[in-house]
Amino acid sequence: MMKIIIIISVLLLNSCLAFAQNIAITLDGKDLAKVPLDEIKKMKPVNLEYFNKTTQRSELYVGVSTLSFIEKYYPEIQKLHEIEFLTDNNINPLISLSRFQQTDSILAYDRADGDKFVRFSKKEKILVPLSPLYLVWNLKGASKEVRLSNRSLYQIRTINLISKKIDLGIHQDAVEASVFLGYETYKRYCLSCHAIGKVGGSNSFDLIKHQTLQNKGAEYVKKYIFDPNLINPKTKMLPFPKIKDSQKLIEGIVDFLKFMENPEEYFQKNKSAKRETSYKALQEIIKEMN
Numbered sequence: 001m002m003k004i005i006i007i008i009s010v011l012l013l014n015s016c017l018a019f020a021q022n023i024a025i026t027l028d029g030k031d032l033a034k035v036p037l038d039e040i041k042k043m044k045p046v047n048l049e050y051f052n053k054t055t056q057r058s059e060l061y062v063g064v065s066t067l068s069f070i071e072k073y074y075p076e077i078q079k080l081h082e083i084e085f086l087t088d089n090n091i092n093p094l095i096s097l098s099r100f101q102q103t104d105s106i107l108a109y110d111r112a113d114g115d116k117f118v119r120f121s122k123k124e125k126i127l128v129p130l131s132p133l134y135l136v137w138n139l140k141g142a143s144k145e146v147r148l149s150n151r152s153l154y155q156i157r158t159i160n161l162i163s164k165k166i167d168l169g170i171h172q173d174a175v176e177a178s179v180f181l182g183y184e185t186y187k188r189y190c191l192s193c194h195a196i197g198k199v200g201g202s203n204s205f206d207l208i209k210h211q212t213l214q215n216k217g218a219e220y221v222k223k224y225i226f227d228p229n230l231i232n233p234k235t236k237m238l239p240f241p242k243i244k245d246s247q248k249l250i251e252g253i254v255d256f257l258k259f260m261e262n263p264e265e266y267f268q269k270n271k272s273a274k275r276e277t278s279y280k281a282l283q284e285i286i287k288e289m290n
């Protein structure tokens with residue numbers, strides 16, 4: 001009896017999954033289209049070879065070009081600033097449009113070499129299914145740095161196109177390079193879970209509102225970012241990717257948090273910072289937070 005129930009539930013689960021093969025496209029969080037996977041498969045397929053560092057083997061994927069796919073549903077693609085992928089594994093990065101323009105990528109829905117559409121998850125130490133869509137970068141001939149910083153994602157459910165530049169009042173020419181680097185890094189790796197005011201995801205709390213840096217200290221925060229497991233074995237957060245400049249990027253995040261927690265002090269200490277270009281938008285955000 002038990003067996004039958006299990007089989008039936010597996011069957012049900014499978015058919016539910018089959019029905020759920022829609023990819024939502026939103027623009028600034030508002031619905032733009034819901035695209036069934038079958039429709040994506042009717043578009044011009046592109047094959048892309050990817051060298052898998054874990055298995056040391058080449059893999060051939062088939063999918064649609066990321067940019068042409070987005071352009072089909074949002075022809076004014078040039079107006080976009082960032083693209084946010086909402087995935088089943090809760091890694092929801094914001095990736096700038098320019099990155100897609102610099103490096104080819106596809107949204108893969110299958111393997112073209114007959115292998116299963118799965119990948120090995122280092123974290124769970126198991127094979128995980130990739131469907132419905134998996135972002136694969138074309139890294140042939142790319143420098144090591146580019147290779148390491150282009151993350152592939154699996155189980156993309158929603159593609160959120162962002163037309164409004166996320167403006168936290170941090171402009172490249174107004175703050176120290178490290179603060180700006182930290183801001184860019186934060187947007188890419190943290191904002192999807194740790195929102196700032198009303199911007200970003202809500203998988204965790206607002207680090208700035210909680211004054212995490214001031215309360216816990218820079219060493220704690222750096223260690224947590226580097227590998228949260230070292231501090232909290234039950235963490236839901238992933239370690240920072242092991243890329244060439246990770247230490248510099250983590251330092252940048254800390255400088256950025258320091259700036260955000262107390263911009264007044266920052267501008268007092270850094271006379272060269274142009275507060276008129278950066279301060280107004282920031283004040284607005286801080287007002288919203290309180």
Ligand code: HEC
Binds near residue numbers: 224
């Ligand atoms: C997938 C979601 C997710 C991402 C992405 C993420 N975090 Fe977290 N973070 C959490 C959660 C959830 C917690 C709460 C405790 C835990 O599970 O580790 C947390 C806790 C923290 C803490 C500890 C706060 C405290 O008071 O102890 C710090 C610091 C932190 N995150 C910084 C960051 C930074 C910086 C980034 C970007 C590099 C980042 N997190 C990316 C989910 C995330």
